[in-house]
Amino acid sequence: MRKVNKDFNAPPPALQQGFEDEKEDLLTKKSDHRFNSYIYNNAVKEELKELYHNKCAYCESFMSDDTFTVEHYRPKKGDGDYSYYWLGYEWSNLLPVCKKCNNKKRGQFPVAVPSQFLPNSGKKCRVKIPQLLPNGDLDMEAMKANHPYLLDEKPYLLHPEIDEPKEYLFVKITGELESQIGKEVNEYHYKRVEKTIQLTNLNRDVLITNRRRIIEDFEHLLRIQIVNFLKFSEENKPDNLSSVVKLAFFVIFEIIENQFKDDQEYTLTGWSVWKNIKEILFKEIYKDNQEIEKLLDYALALYIESKDQ
Ligand SMILES: [Zn+2]
Structure with a gap:
């Protein structure tokens, strides 16, 4: 994994237009919305390939057209009782990922905060609904992967456009990836490395x-x-x-x-x-x-x- 600079404010026009076209249905039907893969896949493929030099965002292997997929960092349908459906066409949520990494990760998205909603407890919890503006519109800023609304749920999986992998990961002489951060120094950061490696199988043979x-x-x-x-x-x-x-x-x-x-x-x-x-x-x-x-x-x-x- 390596840091990539993507301008979250400048999604490809076809993605932006596609989102506008699907928005009403998406917000009404939520996770039951029929996602239009042309919009989040074909329409952004070339931009993602170029940004990542045709490499997988997680394992950094070169990809062919057969192994290229577009991955939703936060799953549009999660493995569990959650769904980040409103991020299905969000530029900062789309990563070019090889089939091997994508098939391993699937709909997983573990976070460090309690995953159940705890009303009035003051505790933060996994984000399950989009943030709305006072007028009821979607808060587009709060859809970006680096916005506190999303970051506050403390995701474990590293995001190559937000996190600096060099601060977390290290290649040993054996070729294995391991954490640069000791468990005793920062348990959350240590776990982020552990889970990132596990979620995408970054130490496969x-x-x-x-x-x-x-x-x-x-x-x-x-x-x-x-x-x-x-x-x-x-x-x-x-x-x-x-x-x-x-x-x-x-x-x-x-x-x-x-x-x-x-x-x-x-x-x-x-x-x-x-x-x-x-x-x-x-x-x-x-x-x-x-x-x-x-x-x-x-x-x-x-x-x-x-x-x-
Ligand atoms: Zn990969």
Whole structure:
């Protein structure tokens, strides 16, 4: 998962028009409304594909037309006695999601507040009806996924257009995703990660393997360059060591950093490796070889210095 900037105030015109056409029926029949999938699917498909570089909003796998679906973050028909029917055509509620993630998540939407309505208790509860303006019209602002009216129910599932996944998730050396936040530090945030992984199956075998493969490729490249560098400096005894180090290693650091570009798959992997390069990558390579440890630390220091300039 990675953060995507979507302008909630600028839904695609076809979605806006479709919502206007369906609004009366939707608000009358509520969850019994016959949702027009053309409006929330075909009409927004291209915009979502472009925004997400054709990747799944949850697992970051590239999607083909066969695996592309439009997911309702808050389900239009929930697994239980709730339905966010009024958000069925809401731009901030629509995410491009691969079939695997969508089939796992379905109508689930756990929230941290009590799910039963508690009248006069002052306690907050799951949102079950749209917010209306004093004149009885729909409050369109309160339909946006980042509005307190919805956020106050404290959803567990991370929203890639509101939450910053880098603050929650981390890829381990094994390729598994785990929480960056300790349970004791913030239980709600910890649970958000746990439930997000569980709801969309973000640690399914194929995803772990794909993320692990990216880390292995980095490892492989680095090992090759170390061998090349040692051979070259042994044979040539260069006067200017730093320029040889730069030549040998900067390209690899750039490859790792580039893996976090938004059009790449599983970008959280490159970001996690880069953030913890010594632990995840270097240690695996130098084991107890202090000469190589020093070399990698030196190369990294040179690289960071060059970036700061
Ligand atoms: Zn997916």
